[in-house]
Amino acid sequence: MxxxxxxxxxxxxxxxxxxxxxxxxxxxxxxxxxxxxxxxxxxxxxxxxxxxxxxxxxxxxxxxxxxxxxxxxxxxxxxxxxxxxxxxxxxxxxxxxxxxxxxxxxxxxxxxxxxxxxxxxxxxxxxxxxxxxxxAGTKKVMVVGEENKIGEIIYNFMNAKNKRHTVTSAVLDNYIENIKKHIDTIDIVYIAADLSRQEKLTIIDFLVKNNKNIFVNTSFEHLALVNPNIMNIEDESVIELSNFRISPEFDLIKRTIDIIVAALMIIVTSPIMILTAMLIKLTSKGPAVYKQVRITKGQKEFNIYKFRTMSATAETDSGPVLAKANDMRVTPIGKYLRALRIDELPQLFNVLNGTMALVGPRPERPFFVDQFKKENPYYDLRHNVRAGITGYAQVYGKYSTNFNSKLNFDLVYIKNYNLLMDLKILLQTIKVLFDKVSSKGVDEEIDTSIPETIKIYR
Structure with missing residues (x-):
């Protein structure tokens, strides 16, 4: 957008x-x-x-x-x-x-x-x-796609903090016919990824000729076209697609900055870390800092360090479980440590030892990585860079975002990477601390049904 x-x-x-x-x-x-x-x-x-x-x-x-x-x-x-x-x-x-x-x-x-x-x-x-x-006014959006695929799209628009875009209609079938029939009632058409290639081209051709804005989601097909290199070979222009990688020279600069900044932040935040460790030990049984196996660059396993925010026996019976909103396993002080992101401070030592970066995709546990890879064949692409303490998904998405949405954020970050982007994410992470939604766990379920207020065309 x-x-x-x-x-x-x-x-x-x-x-x-x-x-x-x-x-x-x-x-x-x-x-x-x-x-x-x-x-x-x-x-x-x-x-x-x-x-x-x-x-x-x-x-x-x-x-x-x-x-x-x-x-x-x-x-x-x-x-x-x-x-x-x-x-x-x-x-x-x-x-x-x-x-x-x-x-x-x-x-x-x-x-x-x-x-x-x-x-x-x-x-x-x-x-x-x-x-x-x-x-700018409020833009009327028409969402086009199969009924079981567009519910989450509509939900995101309706729950956005700024009502700049309002979904007024949804086309579930006979796409081009319905778009042509109702083109004068909308400003933007959101094309879902489940349409066939020919259907998309036909719709895009019509919308471009009618000066309508077009939204598409961040599917792999669309992300692959981001940041292309345009070359001229004789009398032909060629588009070279970029890989989902950070160039070696940028990676070296990024690593150097990580070491310097992490060392300085450890010195500055050491009083906070000492006080936090004492409070955890005084309020609940178990270690103040715990280690957990995660996956980073090159799909390598490493031990991530975090201040403990759950009871020491949180997963003894259940096994690995993703944190949820209002998770009962979180200790009273752990709730505040998570809200202020203080529980992440020990990861500065992960940055120093090279297993993590200040900015990058959040590392997941091997158990969940194996699950996600089965559901999305492109999930491994996020492991082309070091895992990060904060990231694009944490700043622009929500903590409760599902893994596919987080993956799309991560791939956008890798595709658009530059040093200024890292600085921007680090600074905007400060703003995220004031957002209560960002510190919640994964939501159990969201309502993806199409509201009655939206006109449906079939």
């Missing part, structure tokens, strides 16, 4: 420029408030010398957190991202003024500007978001 739907790049650049001006205004107001209207030039000059770097970091952080992508946002998202970015920016400005020797840039002004900028930017962003909703 097109993330720039409603606002093109030019509008987003203008919005970013206005935000830089608003941020500058918030700092100036902070100086004005701090010094009762008599701003000392000596202090203000330090800010002037640093502001180019401050504005660059301001824009970079907001872009990485996706603040200028509106189609999947809510007002609460805007609030959370604004606060997180301004907190990080405040810390980074203090660091910049130290290393840049701009000591006369008052810390009090930086702290006051955190409050003023958060308020001003949030009000501005809500106004822009409302304008976006007014311009």
């Amino acid at each position: 097109r993330s720039n739907e409603g606002f093109d790049k030019t509008k987003k650049i203008l919005i970013g420029m206005v935000e830089v001006l608003l941020y500058h205004l918030s700092i100036w107001l902070s100086f004005y408030y701090r010094y009762d209207g008599n701003i000392p030039s000596f202090n203000y000059i330090s800010y002037q010398n640093a502001r180019v770097y401050i504005f660059f970091v301001f824009l970079l952080l907001n872009i990485l957190f996706g603040i200028y992508i509106y189609y999947n946002k809510s007002i609460m998202d805007l609030f959370v991202i604004t606060i997180i970015v301004q907190v990080i920016l405040t810390v980074m400005i203090m660091a910049m003024t130290f290393f840049g020797r701009w000591f006369s840039f008052p810390r009090s002004v930086i702290v006051i500007s955190f409050i003023t900028s958060s308020v001003i930017l949030f009000i501005w962003r809500v106004a822009v978001f409302k304008l976006y909703e007014r311009i």
